[in-house]
Amino acid sequence: ERNIILVNATGIELSCKLDRDSLLKNPQVTWKRGNVTLSHIRKTENTWTIQMNITDSSKMGSYCCILKGEKEEMSAVFHLQVVKIEGKAKPIISYKGDTVVMSCKSVDYTPMSWTWYMINGSEQIAINDSLKADKYVISRLSPNVTHLRIHKVTKEDDGLYWCEAAFELGTSRGRQELRVLSYLVPLKPFLAIVAEVVIVVTLVFFYEIHSKKKS
Structure with missing residues (x-):
């Protein structure tokens, strides 16, 4: 695959090319895109080629070359796709x-435009001027990089x-994940320890008072 x-x-x-020492002799060659068989195959020695003009997204996708002999079959797959966008694999903790500032980057290729979306349940919401302008700020510091700045994040973000x-x-598309925590979250283990210490000290205190009363 390529x-x-x-x-x-x-x-x-x-192009599909068959090695000269291949055991597959005089194969029947078919080019396909999905279930559609393509024509206009040009053949040279052990090579079968198709030529195309890719003018829009409808012609993108996977193309397969199938070489079929009497006993064997070989294939090669070509995936025509746009460049992948770099997001973040790990969540952003805030x-x-x-x-919070999120960023996406297109390496080597410059997009015509960038759009940011937020997911609310099953709904996808475009972040644009119709949303709170003082909360969401989109900037394009260079043609290949976009930033989304979110001010005063809440749990709803x-x-x-x-x-x-x-x-x-x-x-x-590039994926980002934001996790918004309360400032109390990092303190929970500490507060739990403090609570345990307070309980122990209180028990010791009452034990000493009880012991003094007996004596």
């Missing part, structure tokens, strides 16, 4: 009231975010 990155309209050739880059031949 991944081929395309972002702008272009002409492309895909606390209530903080300011907790969840998934997507940045979407638009190219001539399709869109690509």
Whole structure:
């Protein structure tokens, strides 16, 4: 399998080549995209090629070359896709009231535009001027990088975010996850220890008082 990155309209050739010492002799060759058989195959010595003009996203996807002999069958798959967007694998941890900055990057290829989305249950909400302008600020410091700044985060901001880059031949997305914690969360283990100490000290105190009364 082979991944081929395309972002702008272009002409492309895909070729299947059979090694000279292959046991597959005089194969029947078929090119397919999904269940659709493609024609206009050009053949040279042990090589079968298709030529295409990729003008929009409808022509992106997976193309398969199938070489079928009497007893054997071989295939090769080419995936035409837009560039992958770099998000963050690990969640961003923040606390209530903080300011959070998320970023996405497109390496080597410049998108025509960027869009940020937030996920609210099963609903996807575009972050734009219709939302709180003083809370969500989108900046594009360079053509290949976008930032989303969220001011004074609350528990309601907790969840998934997507940045979407638009190219001539399709869109690509990067995933971000935000976890908003209360300032009490890091203190919980400490408070639990303090509570245990207080209980122990109280028990010791009452034990000493009880012992003195007996004596």
